[in-house]
Amino acid sequence: MTNSFFIVGIGASAGGVPALTEFFDHLPYKMKSSYVVATHLMRDRQSLLDQILKKHTKLPVIRLEKDTKLEMGKIYVIIEDTTVTVKDGLLKVEKRDDKVVNSCVDILFESLAIELREIGIGIILSGGGNDGLKGAKKIKEMGGKVLVQNPDSAKIPWMPMSVIEGDHPIIVETPAKIAQHLVRLCKLSE
Structure with missing residues (x-):
């Protein structure tokens, strides 16, 4: 797939809503990027994350209820009991497996990488x-x-800590500073 814009996968779980709202509060809406948000959700309770995020951004926020074409300047939010992958310019939505442990972030990130x-x-x-x-x-x-996200700024630090210890990310910061760094990162690549 060749794209003229960045696709940013964002993974969160417990304590993720405040982090997501802080991130989008500090993110300019005129960037050459789109965002796919994968969070750990209850299987049987409708997520309201799209409604929450709409209050913190000028970008359109889309609930991923079916396969959807990726477009620049939009935020796509996973819904309950699903996973999403990126394939051929589409966000492919599938029913989540029966495992107790939710791995929707790994599934999204691995597809982004490939x-x-x-x-x-x-x-x-x-x-x-x-x-x-x-x-x-x-x-x-x-x-x-x-x-x-810096574990010290996270309500629940385990996801950030596991990536810091196992992967050595390019930045470890508050959600607001991650947004600022993302702006610089995207500009450097234009």
């Missing part, structure tokens, strides 16, 4: 467990970039 190589960017925010570590390693291996 499909987008050096224009794939992964961001890990607050959450428990280590979902995102395997995918972050794949993004780095394929030439992309990984940015991580």
Whole structure:
């Protein structure tokens, strides 16, 4: 796949909503990028994350209820009981497997790495467990970039800590500073 814009995968779990809102509060809306947000959700409860994020950005926020064409300048949000991958310019939505442990961030990040190589960017925010570590390693291996929330600023530090210890991301900062760094990163590549 060849793209003229960056695709940023964002993974979060427990404590992720405040981190996501801080990130989007500080992100300019005129960037050559789109955003795919994968969070750990209850299987049987409708997520309201799209409604929450709409209050913190001028960008359109889309609930991923079916396969969707990737477009620059949009935020795509995973919904309950699903996973999403990037393939041939599409976001492919599938029903989540029956495993107890949710690995939606790894699934998204691994597809970003394979499909987008050096224009794939992964961001890990607050959450428990280590979902995102395997995918972050794949993004780095394929030439992309990984940015991580500083565990001291995360409500639940385990997801960020696992990536910091296992992958050595290019930046470890607050969500606001990650947004600022992302602006510089995208400008350097124009």
